[in-house]
Amino acid sequence: ELKVEQNPLFLSMQEGKNYTIYCNYSTTSDRLYWYRQDPGKSLESLFVLLSNGAVKQEGRLMASLDTKARLSTLHITAAVHDLSATYFCAVVTDTGGFKTIFGAGTRLFVKA
Amino acid sequence: GAVVSQHPSWVICKSGTSVKIECRSLDFQATTMFWYRQFPKQSLMLMATSNEGSKATYEQGVEKDKFLINHASLTLSTLTVTSAHPEDSSFYICSVRPEPKNIQYFGAGTRLSVL
Numbered sequence: 001e002l003k004v005e006q007n008p009l010f011l012s013m014q015e016g017k018n019y020t021i022y023c024n025y026s027t028t029s030d031r032l033y034w035y036r037q038d039p040g041k042s043l044e045s046l047f048v049l050l051s052n053g054a055v056k057q058e059g060r061l062m063a064s065l066d067t068k069a070r071l072s073t074l075h076i077t078a079a080v081h082d083l084s085a086t087y088f089c090a091v092v093t094d095t096g097g098f099k100t101i102f103g104a105g106t107r108l109f110v111k112a
Numbered sequence: 113g114a115v116v117s118q119h120p121s122w123v124i125c126k127s128g129t130s131v132k133i134e135c136r137s138l139d140f141q142a143t144t145m146f147w148y149r150q151f152p153k154q155s156l157m158l159m160a161t162s163n164e165g166s167k168a169t170y171e172q173g174v175e176k177d178k179f180l181i182n183h184a185s186l187t188l189s190t191l192t193v194t195s196a197h198p199e200d201s202s203f204y205i206c207s208v209r210p211e212p213k214n215i216q217y218f219g220a221g222t223r224l225s226v227l
Contacts, residue, residue, distance in 0.1 A: 042205055042218045
């Protein structure tokens with residue numbers, strides 16, 4: 001059974017600082033997603049990572065994937081208050097119906 | 113624009129009543145749709161995979177007789193919460209993952225409050 005572990009679960013940081021959120025998963029997969037969720041809203045797609053070594057960047061966020069280590073990271077550079085949200089990683093199983101399983105989420109609060 | 117349309121966005125109902133939530137794939141034909149449930153400050157938990165023209169596949173611990181799923185066409189899946197109780201109050205989100213695009217799209221979600 002695929003398990004997705006995300007840490008930290010809660011992160012409070014100052015504006016301008018850098019930080020990394022980690023996502024580990026337990027079995028092989030060919031797809032990993034990062035999503036953002038604002039309170040009371042649905043999910044906003046940030047990144048889709050498909051291959052080992054994949055790195056994608058959008059603004060102050062950069063995501064990477066190491067399929068051998070079964071690890072993805074979401075790096076935040078020079079955080080701003082608008083990045084405050086909950087961030088989820090999600091992994092698609094490559095067996096048993098190709099289901100997308102979510103990590104517990106990281107609640108990020110950026111202090112102005 | 114939205115790829116997945118979910119309706120209603122908010123519903124309040126009395127205990128014991130049934131509630132139907134619709135999920136429409138606007139830009140893609142979807143033989144498969146996914147239904148998730150999210151309790152406050154928790155992650156999304158996959159409830160079931162809706163399969164067009166056949167029975168849904170439910171995750172362990174999800175009561176199929178309580179959460180009825182119908183996927184009658186390539187663009188519409190419905191989730192009916194039957195005999196709803198306060199513990200069913202949650203945020204329900206549907207999703208479409210059209211292959212081979214690899215991107216998974218989510219509806220806006222339905223917030224269900226059972227009194």
